[in-house]
Amino acid sequence: MSAQPRFLVVGGGLAGLMATIKIAERGHPVALFSVVPVKRSHSACAQGGINAAVNIKGENDSPEIHCYDTVKGGDFLAHQPPVRSMTLEAPKIIYLLDRMGVPFSRTGEGDLDFRRFGGTLYHRTAFAGASTGQQLLYALDEQVRRYEVEGLVQKYEGWEFLGPILAAPGGPCCGIVALDLRAMKIEAFPADAVILATGGLGVVYGRSTNSVICTGSAAAAAYLEGARFGNAEMVQIHPTAIPGEDKMRLMSESARGEGGRVWVPRKKGDTRDPKEIPEAERWYFLEEKYPKFGNLVPRDIGSREIYHVCVDLGLGVGGENQVYLDLTHKSREFLDRRLGSILEIYEQFVGDDPRTVPMRIFPAIHYSMGGLWVDYEKTPDGYYDPASPRNHMTNLPGLYAAGECEYQYHGANRLGANALLSCIYAGLVSGPAATIYAAQGTAQRAAEQPSSLFDDAARRWRDRFERLRRMQGRENARTLHRELGDLMIDNVTIVRTNANLDRTDDTISGFMERWKEIGVTDTGDWSNQELPFVNQLDNMLQLARLITRSARLRDESRGAHYKPEFPARDDANWLKSTIATHTPRGPEFSFEEIDTSLLKPVARKYD
Amino acid sequence: MRREIVLKIQRQERPGAPAAWQEFRLPYRPRLNLIACLQEIARRPVDAAGRAVTPIAYESACLEEVCGSCSMRVNGVPMQACSTLVDNLPDGTITLEPLSKFPLVRDLIVDRTPMFEGLKRVRGWIPIEGTYDLGPAPRRAPAEQGEAYDYSRCMTCGCCMEACPNFSGHAPERFVGPAPLGQAYYFLLNPTGRMEEGERLEALMGRGGITACGNAQNCAAVCPKEIPLTDAIARLNRQVNRRWLARLFGG
Numbered sequence: 109m110s111a112q113p114r115f116l117v118v119g120g121g122l123a124g125l126m127a128t129i130k131i132a133e134r135g136h137p138v139a140l141f142s143v144v145p146v147k148r149s150h151s152a153c154a155q156g157g158i159n160a161a162v163n164i165k166g167e168n169d170s171p172e173i174h175c176y177d178t179v180k181g182g183d184f185l186a187h188q189p190p191v192r193s194m195t196l197e198a199p200k201i202i203y204l205l206d207r208m209g210v211p212f213s214r215t216g217e218g219d220l221d222f223r224r225f226g227g228t229l230y231h232r233t234a235f236a237g238a239s240t241g242q243q244l245l246y247a248l249d250e251q252v253r254r255y256e257v258e259g260l261v262q263k264y265e266g267w268e269f270l271g272p273i274l275a276a277p278g279g280p281c282c283g284i285v286a287l288d289l290r291a292m293k294i295e296a297f298p299a300d301a302v303i304l305a306t307g308g309l310g311v312v313y314g315r316s317t318n319s320v321i322c323t324g325s326a327a328a329a330a331y332l333e334g335a336r337f338g339n340a341e342m343v344q345i346h347p348t349a350i351p352g353e354d355k356m357r358l359m360s361e362s363a364r365g366e367g368g369r370v371w372v373p374r375k376k377g378d379t380r381d382p383k384e385i386p387e388a389e390r391w392y393f394l395e396e397k398y399p400k401f402g403n404l405v406p407r408d409i410g411s412r413e414i415y416h417v418c419v420d421l422g423l424g425v426g427g428e429n430q431v432y433l434d435l436t437h438k439s440r441e442f443l444d445r446r447l448g449s450i451l452e453i454y455e456q457f458v459g460d461d462p463r464t465v466p467m468r469i470f471p472a473i474h475y476s477m478g479g480l481w482v483d484y485e486k487t488p489d490g491y492y493d494p495a496s497p498r499n500h501m502t503n504l505p506g507l508y509a510a511g512e513c514e515y516q517y518h519g520a521n522r523l524g525a526n527a528l529l530s531c532i533y534a535g536l537v538s539g540p541a542a543t544i545y546a547a548q549g550t551a552q553r554a555a556e557q558p559s560s561l562f563d564d565a566a567r568r569w570r571d572r573f574e575r576l577r578r579m580q581g582r583e584n585a586r587t588l589h590r591e592l593g594d595l596m597i598d599n600v601t602i603v604r605t606n607a608n609l610d611r612t613d614d615t616i617s618g619f620m621e622r623w624k625e626i627g628v629t630d631t632g633d634w635s636n637q638e639l640p641f642v643n644q645l646d647n648m649l650q651l652a653r654l655i656t657r658s659a660r661l662r663d664e665s666r667g668a669h670y671k672p673e674f675p676a677r678d679d680a681n682w683l684k685s686t687i688a689t690h691t692p693r694g695p696e697f698s699f700e701e702i703d704t705s706l707l708k709p710v711a712r713k714y715d
Numbered sequence: 716m717r718r719e720i721v722l723k724i725q726r727q728e729r730p731g732a733p734a735a736w737q738e739f740r741l742p743y744r745p746r747l748n749l750i751a752c753l754q755e756i757a758r759r760p761v762d763a764a765g766r767a768v769t770p771i772a773y774e775s776a777c778l779e780e781v782c783g784s785c786s787m788r789v790n791g792v793p794m795q796a797c798s799t800l801v802d803n804l805p806d807g808t809i810t811l812e813p814l815s816k817f818p819l820v821r822d823l824i825v826d827r828t829p830m831f832e833g834l835k836r837v838r839g840w841i842p843i844e845g846t847y848d849l850g851p852a853p854r855r856a857p858a859e860q861g862e863a864y865d866y867s868r869c870m871t872c873g874c875c876m877e878a879c880p881n882f883s884g885h886a887p888e889r890f891v892g893p894a895p896l897g898q899a900y901y902f903l904l905n906p907t908g909r910m911e912e913g914e915r916l917e918a919l920m921g922r923g924g925i926t927a928c929g930n931a932q933n934c935a936a937v938c939p940k941e942i943p944l945t946d947a948i949a950r951l952n953r954q955v956n957r958r959w960l961a962r963l964f965g966g
């Protein structure tokens with residue numbers, strides 16, 4: 109029996125690394141699991157920046173205003189005490205990252221520089237060129253490496269979490285089962301507390317701005333074992349991405365933050381070179397409709413307007429689903445310094461130079477506001493209670509969730525540059541909460557369990573993978589995945605109708621049947637990439653169902669969720685989170701009141 | 716002009732197993748990158764002769780050249796497959812091979828652990844006191860930030876290590892390699908990192924350290940992020956020499 113409590117962190121993006129650092133800093137050993145070397149986590153893709161009301165531009169910005177913008181940006185669906193705790197901590201997080209060596213961009217005086225992002229009127233976004241997420245990820249990765257050298261952190265890179273181990277249905281969580289992706293061995297790992305920080309689920313939609321590893325499969329596995337899932341319908345569509353066959357590559361909001369303008373030719377089917385179209389014949393539709401926020405309206409609004417202009421009005425450039433995002437009025441020197449890496453991405457993958465030719469972009473799946481339900485405990489003045497083990501705990505005791513895989517901070521729509529903040533903050537909160545939980549006389553829980561608990565769990569997963577290996581049907585898993593993605597993109601994105609959602613749900617049932625008919629082409633026992641994917645696809649189908657059914661239930665329009673049949677926000681009936689619980693018959697839904705004790709919901713206007 | 720894409724891919728089931736070539740043909744479309752091609756093969760794993768094969772094992776994540784996963788040799792040259800467009804390669808068969816300097820895992824996957832071990836050797840972190848609130852970091856001149864930023868974009872992809880004639884992941888003790896050295900320089904650019912200048916430079920001395928660099932300059936030439944690795948190594952070399960001399964004569 110080990111005297112030390114045992115902590116497992118699953119996922120080494122920003123949230124998982126920060127949680128790991130916090131636990132190790134308290135002197136506890138941590139085992140860190142990740143499907144890829146943590147340095148290759150999806151957080152590396154974040155480009156634009158991270159928000160904090162440091163108020164360096166003389167604008168009288170403050171954490172309270174940041175909180176207001178975040179709550180309003182999320183259309184009042186986020187619990188307010190967590191948001192307020194986060195925005196209060198944000199400036200300290202920026203300073204911490206700066207101390208860790210993140211090469212943040214600077215003002216002439218050597219201070220941190222801040223740019224503007226969507227959904228706010230303040231310069232609140234700190235950035236490191238246009239690869240902020242990469243720089244933040246590396247800084248945390250480096251601190252974890254230091255603990256690794258000191259012997260406090262043990263990494264399991266190239267291991268995939270398959271599911272939690274519960275002492276009984278409903279918890280507590282006593283460990284995980286994981287798969288070694290190289291040797292294809294399945295093992296059980298006992299633990300006194302487990303933190304899931306496994307990121308987003310964009311890959312449920314096939315092509316998105318996410319990395320190809322963002323399948324959401326880990327969160328789905330927790331859901332299937334009884335963890336509640338919140339607000340699955342709230343999936344963010346980013347207004348500006350570069351369509352591609354393999355991926356939708358993001359064109360960061362910072363392109364607009366630095367002055368990029370969105371327009372289409374006023375004349376339908378105008379085939380002229382964009383540079384030959386005079387100002388008067390261009391329609392800067394965002395600037396016209398939203399004079400105050402202009403091109404920097406929140407993402408749900410931006411995406412809807414672009415969709416409307418292309419699909420409903422048929423005014424897309426060249427008759428296709430695309431609009432111009434124009435930076436050509438800015439100097440080359442300015443663009444290289446502020447936006448270099450993202451303009452390179454465009455140049456590299458499209459072949460045009462965005463410094464001289466307006467970019468062509470269209471909305472794409474980007475971020476999941478929904479995710480595993482997590483708890484919190486607040487103080488009388490409306491902040492997290494730092495002594496509570498409940499912060500960031502799922503409904504399964506001992507199982508925590510942090511980062512994009514949980515639902516806590518963004519309500520119905522996330523503001524740009526708030527995700528990096530929320531992920532790091534979730535790590536800062538969940539790590540200590542897990543140590544408090546493990547210290548509460550519960551530390552011996554895993555050690556007290558009979559070894560059969562762990563052996564059985566591992567055996568169940570080994571049996572399952574054995575069954576997958578023997579699948580000999582006619583379906584190809586990758587092709588089925590592509591079809592699922594197309595179905596979801598066509599029906600559960602910017603504009604949702606109940607008739608389509610019902611049809612989509614039926615089709616997903618059909619896909620679940622087709623999944624059983626998959627034929628596995630690789631039955632090998634070494635670095636077999638097909639078997640884990642077949643397993644993930646099963647989980648992705650579950651998530652697709654959750655997203656679709658949650659969307660079907662919510663008969664209103666709020667944030668990213670827009671139903672023309674119910675075009676208004678309906679606080680009387682729908683100011684509540686959608687909570688899904690797994691049953692053998694499929695998801696069962698309940699609803700949770702929102703804590704609006706700090707800010708009264710008001711109409712969400714940006715004009 | 717290409718009508719179809721012909722890929723010749725080196726397959727190897729596991730370490731020690733025999734390696735063999737397989738050929739695949741795909742219909743041409745503009746702007747296709749190599750990962751998109753591999754994805755297409757996975758949807759229909761059939762080779763050019765019409766034989767069913769296992770899907771090709773390869774690594775990828777971001778698909779936008781920022782995570783470093785997808786390094787491989789394309790027509791013999793190490794690069795990122797995700798940002799390599801078929802359109803930018805010469806007409807004719809495209810060959811894909813795993814990096815050769817690292818232990819092979821399967822097909823196009825290699826084990827790049829030696830690079831991460833190198834980062835440990837060069838003390839690749841800033842020694843902060845703790846994560847609690849200690850106020851802002853020191854101010855930094857924009858020019859210094861600019862220089863640091865260039866090095867901070869190293870995604871541990873391994874292209875420079877592959878191109879380096881002195882590095883071998885099969886015997887990493889012989890030379891730590893260009894990527895960790897670039898990072899060693901990066902941490903010396905940081906005001907807090909500089910406080911440990913002594914230890915950092917010491918870590919580069921001795922067996923497999925900076926003196927094992929033969930100055931072939933291949934590393935900077937293949938870096939997908941155009942990191943000026945040779946500048947870093949030259950500057951580090953001067954600092955290490957100065958320290959060595961000081962130790963010799965300074966007592």
Ligand SMILES: Cc1cc2nc3c(=O)[nH]c(=O)nc-3n(C[C@H](O)[C@H](O)[C@H](O)COP(=O)(O)OP(=O)(O)OC[C@H]3O[C@@H](n4cnc5c(N)ncnc54)[C@H](O)[C@@H]3O)c2cc1C
Binds near residue numbers: 157159321
């Ligand atoms: C292109 C792009 C640009 C963005 N730009 C910004 C921005 O400028 N500002 C901003 O605030 N936000 C931005 N975001 C959002 C932000 O990057 C993400 O929300 C955030 O990085 C998620 O971090 P995370 O720690 O939750 O997860 P991730 O970074 O996705 O990490 C997940 C980790 O979990 C591991 N994992 C997953 N499943 C398993 C499993 N089954 N077993 C073991 N390990 C597993 C992975 O290996 C990985 O280590 C952007 C997102 C995208 C797609």
Ligand code: FES
Binds near residue numbers: 775778796798
């Ligand atoms: S997949 Fe990330 S660099 Fe190519």
